[in-house]
Amino acid sequence: MEKQIIATDKAPAAVGPYSQAVQAGDFIFTAGQLGIVPGTKEFAGPEIEAQTRQALENLKAVLEAAGSCLEHAVKNTVFLADMGEFARMNAVYAEYFAENPPARSAVQVAALPLGGRVEIESVALACDCCEGEEGCGCHQS
Secondary structure: OOEEEEOOOOOOOOOOOOOOEEEEOOEEEEOOEEOEOOOOOOEOOOOHHHHHHHHHHHHHHHHHHOOOOHHHEEEEEEEEOOHHHHHHHHHHHHHHOOOOOOEEEEEEOOOOHHHOOEEEEEEEEOOOOOOOOOOOOOOOO
């Protein structure tokens, strides 16, 4: 089985010896995405809501670069700097996964890169949908 490296300029570039995502067979494994605005080294804002929204937009961009989408996510992991912000993160997260959400773990960590409030990674299925299939964001522009 071959692995394919996934990269896009629509999400923050990898800042170390890792890839934004790797496709292996029918699965796409993403690196953790912070709430950094692509092309900058700046967070979308200091609050958890802005950083969560941007992290999910970055995750969406990486999955779309792999030919998949958030609809095909099967397992997400959310890393929080402060578990006390879980409810606020979860409110934004629910906007992106309103129906048939993937499995998820959420943990508090000692610290996140660059002082971030949240980081989100995903395992998703590669898309096998037909162009324009209902409910799939893989082929939408």
